[in-house]
Amino acid sequence: FDGDTDASGETPTRIVAAIPTDPTSMDPIRSGALVVLSVFFHTFDQLVTITADGELAPKLATEWSANDDLTQWDFTLREGVEASNGEAITAEDVAFSYQTILGDPTGENYAYLSSVASVEAVDELTVRFTLKSPFSAFPRNTSLISVVPADTYQEVGADAFAQDPIGSGPYVFDSIQTGVSYDLVRNDDYWGDAPAIEQISLQPVSSDESRVNGVLSGSLDVAPIGPTQVESVESQGSAQVFSALSNGVVFLGVNSTSGVLTDVRIREAIGLAIDKEAITDGLLGGLAEPATTTLAPAVEGFSDDVENTGYDPDRARELLAEAGYAGEPIPFDYATDGRIPLSSEVAQTVQASLEDVGFTIDLRGADQQAHTLKVRGREMEGIYLNTWAPSTVDGDLPLTDLYEPAGNNNYAQDPRTAELAAEQRGVDGEDRLDVFAELLQYSNEQGYYVPLYVPMNNYAADPDLDWTPRADGLFDFTQTSFR
Amino acid sequence: MSTVLRIDNLRIETVGDQPRTLVDGVSLRVDRGESLGVVGESGSGKSLTVLAALGLLPVGTRIAGGRIVLDEQVLVDVEAGVWAGERELRALRGRTAAMVFQDPMSSLDPLRAVGAQVASAVRVHAPRLGRRAARERAVELLTSVGVRDAAERAATRPHQWSGGMRQRAMIAMAIAHDPLLLIADEPTTALDVTVQAQVMDLLAEVRERTGSALVLITHDLGLVAENSDRLAVMHHGRVVETGETRAVLDAPAEDYTRRLMAAMPAESERTAPAVRTGEADALVAEDIVVEYRIPGRSNPVRAVDGVSVRIAAGETVAVVGESGCGKSSLAKAVLGIQPATRGSIAVAGARMGAAIAQRTAVERERAQIVFQDPYSALDPRLTVHDLVAEPLRIRRAYDRGKVAGLLADVGLDESFAKRMPGQLSGGQRQRVGIARALALRPRLLVLDEPVSALDVSIQAQVLTLLDALQREHGLGYLFISHDLGVVRSIADRVIVMQNGRVVEEAPTAQIFRDPQHPFTRQLLAAVPRLDGPRRTAQASSRP
Amino acid sequence: MLLFIARRLALAVATVLAVVTIAFVLGRATGEPGALLLPDNATRSDVDALNAALGFDRPLIVQYLDTLVGLVTGDFGDSYRLRESALGLVLERVPATIELAFWAFAIGIVLAVAGALAIQLTGSRVLRAIVGWAGAIRQSVPDFFFALLLVLVFSVILGVLPSLGRTSYASLVLPVLTLATGQFVMYLRLLDAALSEQAGQDYVRTAIAQGQRRSTVLFTRMLPNAILPVLGMAGLNLGGLLGGTVVVEVVFAWPGLGKLLTDAVSQRDFPIVQAGLVFVALAFVIVNTAVDVLVRRIDTRTATS
């Protein structure tokens, strides 16, 4: 039984997918939150794209190259690309898009381009980026920036454009009902291969249970679900489950600059006290892997050689005794809802494990937004649960945030980590990976973060859906079809 | 002469595991066109008996034995196992027998226009009558019971009608189908004497027209004397005496009937006044004006308009007048509960502020009040002892012995001290109220209709008590009442009020013998008396 | 009557003003939203720039006056997150919530009236007991769980009704059912008590003594008298009903005001919060004033006392 198959038995060509949160504005210049990208990937072209397996691939740009010190990047554009209203997409449009973003520090995309000094159209099909400092992984950041047709955008203005956005992607907007439904139809004039799916409807559904039941009852074709629901969906047989390791890491942030946590032995004891396998296998039902570093294996920059403390509660107790820890309460903040599935259970397990070895933990839940504000205000006093998943599938974004001075999660403010994070940008290939490895190993030894696990992205889907989920959890249905 | 209603050996009990018998072996008979009076103290089973006759017993009670025959139709015969069904009863109600209830306000639907309610009473048994015709008939009926501008008034709701008018509307509904039997359950208790007289006149006039028989339930012997052919006296759920009204009243055979009659206020003035000369006047109130502000209306309602009262120590001054003439407002002004807007008040020789808040505790204790309604005057959660002790406690003069003394003064022995108001009869409550008022040894006692809520028998006890207390303590009484019989037997002087003004003031004897003002005469004429004129439907109108 | 309406109007204005003020105070106390609007790797200075651009660097009193001016002109500004007119967004969601609340209320009260009348008419203890039990059971199941059970039965197992969204009349059924059952229980209790009270009134006895049918008395006399106070309660309950839709909107992905507002509150999207709260408060005072006026028209007793 398949709700999408019509009476004639033809394979369906419309897909209804649930997104977990409301997208913001449909103006790709100003909006750049992750969930919106699930829309923009379909309706706009970006210079490059990141494939489901995390590799960089051409999209609007066919090729790109840098000068020797990696401070100047030239992108060559595809010829004959047109927006759905017929406006040609050239280097001018690319330059306009990037320049507009750079001109507004309050936009959501501004931070992705923090390394860019200037953008110019060299000729019709060449765009040149001049960077403030060397940056080897720069092209990955361009996968997040959508290119708008400059004339149209300027003509109608940003607000009107957001109501009726025009792009050059494989789909065009059919209708937008803010917060309700984002309906796309196939762009038959698209320059690339025509996707099999003709219509896409992206609908925000915030409750886990509702997404599962939506798929099970046929209201949805594909939806992200929580780890506890995987087993029951599988057992129902009326839907298939996709599970794939994500590009994110769930970790404990540690404020190593205040209280007892300034002592590295105590920080180490935290890592030793937590049985990560018990979390991944028991609590998360095997739908996660223990993490060794603050980068997930799928992310560029991950290294197998980096080791973490491992699980050794006895050693943790010893360390605590050595350090003279006398039960000073350590605040432990977590977000009750939002980005980390089962965050409350995970936090409770972590609390129990820590208290097991002698810590006194003061567990404090807050909603995701309050938690985010607190993280970004550097207000965490003890430890906190957080996650980082780079949408570029490259280690650079998290490094900035975790190890550079301006990083929101950087409580240590260790000049050495900042130095290594910057160094990584100036080198390429194996050399770059070595720098990463050194940084991540150092971080683990210092106990600045306690990596917990790499979660899987889980989806329930129509049993006939032929689809490969992306590591970053975003939707891209250009390669998708129904059997 | 055929019988309209016949009740034989009726027994009514409460339902439940341990039934209480409420009405026990009552037999009554009402013949065509005749009028039967049913009297008896409160709770004697009068209402239950007649309600049972129409299958209207309240929830929690049931017929346990006996026989009821209405217009030759056996409604109940417990021994024979006959029980009339809902449908049969419905056909009889309102057509064969109709009822007029005591409280005309609560007996009408507050949300529907009075005319519509009369019209629906018309249509119940004349379903074929169109709405318009029913409405016309309703107006006709209302006009026939003396409602002026009936067509216009029909569209207004009960709360816009006065008590007497509402009772007229109830009667209009009851006579809509010229019933063989009218049952009136205390139809005038809520009304003052003048209106009562009008309503009784109307009932007689209607019966003359329709030939209906009447069952009149009341505890006013004067009322039955004037309005009934035969009389049944009930006591504790039984009929203790029946017979021709005149005969029974002239020569009561039963002890209880005699007691009832003895308790009626004598039709003579007080013989030995208790006025004490030489002491300061209990009350000197000059030119009192009381006004009520009505929210949303610019000029206030003037309830008392320039009244002056002087009461000597040991003197009883009665204030009479019809309902709403400002008697209670005057009393409240004296006490400062509703401050007078003008005028001066002096109690026991001392002038005091208009509002109670302006009076010191010592000033307040000089004037005390006994309230009209003994049920609302006592906090239901306190014991008698605490109730009487309260004024003493307020003044920090509590003393066990004093409380016992006060209770003894009002004739309540120690055994009452621990009871709650709910366990007292109305008369006993009123005595507790008097004890409270006396606790602070006032010079002036304001009595706002202290006996109008009581049965005659209890009324007599309270009046005797008041007289004794006055003699003992030299109290001045401001005695408010609309019962002229009571006033006559207790007051030294009478003030007659109408519309907030004094229309006549004179010693009691003079007022009753030689009333000057027409309004006073009208009041006096309206009082029902045992030897009053008969007000009965003419035998000639009987079929 | 005019004076009465004028007083109610003054009260309404004061209510709305107070709600806005509370919203403002709470809003400013919850912190500045900039950090929530930018991606994880945005820096402190980006966030500060955004907060300044949103006007959070102005003195509080200026911001408050600005809010009040917005209240008067009906311009609450643009949503920080969605970058659209806040009022527009709120109004866009209003129909969905009203649809939900209206049907839940209407069905709840109609069923409650029917149930209460049936209890009175039959006088059946069994019926009252059944209804009492059903009410207790419904009241013991939180809305979110009740909704989930409905979805499991009607969408997943039976497959007859959509489990989420607002696409057709069918999608209205489950959310309305969730809310209406709760409303039903509440109103049934109120009505049953009110009717039982009316049953003891003398005017009922009068009507029966005239030979009226019990059913006629029940429908034409007791019901109007009993329903007036219940209507008053219903008006007051409106705020609660709107609050109660939040959970249902989340479970059924129903694009209503409740979800928009709760999200806006947690995301510190103050223009939406303020526009939404003003709307809710206005709806509340308008409905209640209307109910009061209606009740006073039907029951003229209250007007004179």
Place this chain on the structure above:
Amino acid sequence: MTTSLVASPAPVVRRWRPRPGAVVGAIMLGSVLLLTAVVPLLPGYDPMAQDLRAALLPPLSDPGHPLGTDALGRDLLSRIALASAVTLGMTVLIVIMNALIGSFVGILAGYFGGRLETLITLVSNVTLAMPVVLLLIAICAVLRPSAGLTILVLGLTWWVGYARVTRNVAASLRRQDFVVSPLTQGADSIWVLTRHVVPNVWPHTLIIAATDVATIVLITSSLEYLGLGVQPPVPSWGSMIFDGQRHLAGDPWLALLPGLVMLLAVGGVQFLSQQFTAETRGGLLRKGGMR
């Protein structure tokens, strides 16, 4: 009534005959109270001890965990007992706060009337017009969500029902003679309020409180759904049902057992409270003719 001067005491001993509903209610509520009281005394009681390796044991499968375990391997029986204590405790606190505030406000408004009453109407309108959920989310965004905060916010805002009823009662009491009479004897308003008004108002408060228990339990559990309320690892009925519903397909008892306990308690209180409220239940007068 006899007419002799000294009436004999007629003690009004109304035998309290519980209706069947009240008995059932008492048993239901009693069993929950018993559970909360007795389970903590049992040897295996530990609502916090986790054992991820013994997670999601079904009921009756393990002698150590008679009702099984939750997703973190915690003993369900212990947790249900603790949740009952927590939820009932919260509810009782909230109800008491509401009853106190509402009655206080209602009595003042009813007794003094005037401007004070207008002000109180305004305050109650504002609390009614401002959905409590939104208020709580906003406050939780400032302070951390916690049981205390929920108690405080609900306790301070849900009192309008009490205020309305007590205002009416107090307003009608104000006109009663027994309230006026102490004034004529020299008492002040405080005397009248404390000795006559409050004692006569509070039975009404009690009746509302009894029916309000169910409402408060429902509201707090809805708040748990939004993450506002009792914080982990301390359980409440709402959070247990919410956590359990994620396992509804495989391990339904996780949600159903706390749900059942909640039903027993809420239903119990409800049936008990009907004992107070429905004294004169019956059809129109009597049914079925004369009989």
